[in-house]
Amino acid sequence: MLNLPIYLDNNATTPMDPRVLETMTPYFLNHFGNSASRNHPFGWAAEEAVDYAREQVAKLIGADPKEIIFTSGATEADNLGIKGIFEMYASKGNHIITATTEHKAVLDTCKHIEKLGGEVTYLEVKPDGLIDLAELEAAIKPTTILIAIMYANNEIGTIMPIKEISAIARKHGVLVFTDGTQAVGKIPVDVNKDGIDLMAFTAHKMYGPKGVGALYVRRKNPRVKVTAQIDGGGHERGMRSGTINVPGVVGFGKACELCMNEMESDTKRIIKLRDKLEASLLKIEESYVNGSVTHRLPHVANISFKHVEGEGLLMGFNKNIALSSGSACTSASLEPSYVLKALGLGDDLAHSSLRFGLSRFTTEEEIDYTIKSITDTVLKLREMSPLWEMYKEGIDLNSIEWAAH
């Protein structure tokens, strides 16, 4: 039976897997101890649970448990990774290379670093959302200390060539930070094979709880250190103080273990559903996929429906289907998605986009319902759209002098 509303906004957050919650519960009630309490069984139980979770998390990304620094989430890990390197390696240089399609947690952190006297290069992306490796290499200077490029994009799902990026970085003795928030748990990520020095990721995008994430910090070849951004009791090897969120960390560990064990079967199923959704929606005239279709996360599709506006489109079904739009009509700025604009999309197409994020729990019935619902709404709104009428009459919309307002 189809249960409404349908959730297809899994890039924003995923539902928790009930098995994760089950693992967490005892750590709220019976084993509530502080993992830093070394002198009694409550502390020991908590510490043991955190150690085990740290192993589960490390295993998913091919890391050593000692290389995992627990944080409150990916945003904090992004901040710690980038600001921490900027401070720690100040004597080496002050230049960071990133890309315009990064998440705000990275971009705003870089803006902050510029205020502190750092220099940041923002690489443009190609129309498919990937950076140009030659451009990356050309941007490296003697003062470059860090390349911060995300593993996969949150809006379009484009997977960056991390291995190639890190090979270039190695050649020049530059560290690689990657925001792995959308990728970890969804596709195989291995910090050694991929040559990653630092990586931020979070539990709530992979069926774990909100409020817990991690920063991977390489310990060997090379040994990387970050300056703590939160000072206190010296937790997490001095890199992130603060009492550990034990139940959260336990849930994070379980979520990682489940992703590791079920990634292959989940991916097979999800890709089939995503491809069905995408192929069906592309049957609608003048609809386009945004971002690379070959280098892409299995659960993501970003599609523009020309001549209908995203928010108006969402309104046609958002009581029953949870999705997000690249149109920012709800915000006062009226600026559409900066990621889509960075791909070179006109504002009109950027305003007309929908982002689909599927999950482990998405069913075929839900996809079928979504296809029908969206198709109906697009067709209805086009009947109402003056742009569609002009397009159909063969009028070049660019030839019209629009009154900006």
Place this chain on the structure above:
Amino acid sequence: MAYSEKVIDHYQNPKNVGTLDKSSKNVGTGLVGAPECGDVMRLQIEVNGETGMITDAKFKTFGCGSAIASSSLATEWLKGKSVDEALKIDNMTIVEELNLPPVKIHCSVLAEDAIKAAINDYREKNGMEKIKFEESVVH
């Protein structure tokens, strides 16, 4: 953001969607907004040249639910009004009728602008001088 019931009703059952013959002397067309801003409104009026009454009004809108509702409501209000009365439609009355939140006020401004543009188009076609409107303050 939750929409008001009236916005939802206009969105689901828009009134007067369509196209009037823009080459007709009796029809005034206003096309306002821009695709870049995420909303474009086209509002048309058909005027009885003898009585100065608006006999029909149609719209097509590319935009969010509030923009669609604002234009749908505007066409409802225009029908049966004289052109002079239509000039008095103020965007804030649309805001009040539809309970638009502050971020959506620009949708009502757009509707008011569309009405004025349609009237001016009609006036121009019929040898009357265009009315100069003050720039709307709220954008």
